Amino acid sequence: MVRVFIDAGHGGKDPGAIGNGMREKDITLLVAKKLGAILERHNVNVSYSRIMDKYVSLNERARMANNIKADIFVSIHTNSYKYQSVQGLETFSYPGSSKGRKLAKYIQDSIIETKLYTKDRGIKTANFAVLRQSKMPATLVELGFITNKQDSQLLRTRQNNFSEAIAKGILKYLEVKYIPVKEKLEGNKYFRVVAGSYKDRSLAEEQQLRLKEKGFDSFIDIYEDKQSLIL
Numbered sequence: 001m002v003r004v005f006i007d008a009g010h011g012g013k014d015p016g017a018i019g020n021g022m023r024e025k026d027i028t029l030l031v032a033k034k035l036g037a038i039l040e041r042h043n044v045n046v047s048y049s050r051i052m053d054k055y056v057s058l059n060e061r062a063r064m065a066n067n068i069k070a071d072i073f074v075s076i077h078t079n080s081y082k083y084q085s086v087q088g089l090e091t092f093s094y095p096g097s098s099k100g101r102k103l104a105k106y107i108q109d110s111i112i113e114t115k116l117y118t119k120d121r122g123i124k125t126a127n128f129a130v131l132r133q134s135k136m137p138a139t140l141v142e143l144g145f146i147t148n149k150q151d152s153q154l155l156r157t158r159q160n161n162f163s164e165a166i167a168k169g170i171l172k173y174l175e176v177k178y179i180p181v182k183e184k185l186e187g188n189k190y191f192r193v194v195a196g197s198y199k200d201r202s203l204a205e206e207q208q209l210r211l212k213e214k215g216f217d218s219f220i221d222i223y224e225d226k227q228s229l230i231l
């Protein structure tokens with residue numbers, strides 16, 4: 001099974017960029033977890049550099065991905081700049097890596113296709129430690145500028161759109177067909193083992209991660225609670 005390593009930038013004592021009341025490390029973690037959940041729905045094996053607010057060095061991140069022999073490495077970051085007017089999306093790969101470049105392009109194109117952004121800063125190359133030290137095709141996406149009003153609003157409110165778009169780019173690279181979430185369940189009845197019900201999908205995905213940490217595979221399905229309507 002194909003394995004994707006998801007690297008949520010920064011964490012713990014390293015907050016990353018700060019702007020408009022937000023910290024980069026919080027946004028990257030939320031998007032990373034949502035992204036992982038979407039990939040797992042497509043039977044992709046997912047590993048993370050972190051799934052909580054903790055510090056992990058750059059060397060360690062690359063080493064973890066190399067150790068598990070991940071097929072691709074995807075690092076999630078948000079940008080910042082001294083001028084608040086600077087905004088937009090850019091995705092990096094390591095100089096000379098044609099596969100990394102292809103992966104970066106698919107992710108960049110997929111996010112641009114959502115029409116969230118007015119500014120496409122394009123795909124670039126950079127000698128970033130995680131791109132250099134990871135042995136597999138690697139990319140680092142800078143999801144907009146936390147220091148820009150408009151971008152920070154997107155980072156705050158459109159995490160689902162970002163993670164879905166990144167997932168689509170990754171799946172295209174892996175040649176796995178993207179399947180939208182099935183909103184209605186019909187047909188046969190099943191006995192389900194329930195470990196929580198949530199009104200917010202992201203809370204359900206967090207519960208799924210907790211279960212995974214304990215070694216239980218799970219899936220999310222959607223149902224209407226008709227009984228509570230009667231009360």
Ligand SMILES: [Zn+2]
Nearest residue numbers: 009016077078
């Ligand atoms: Zn960063």
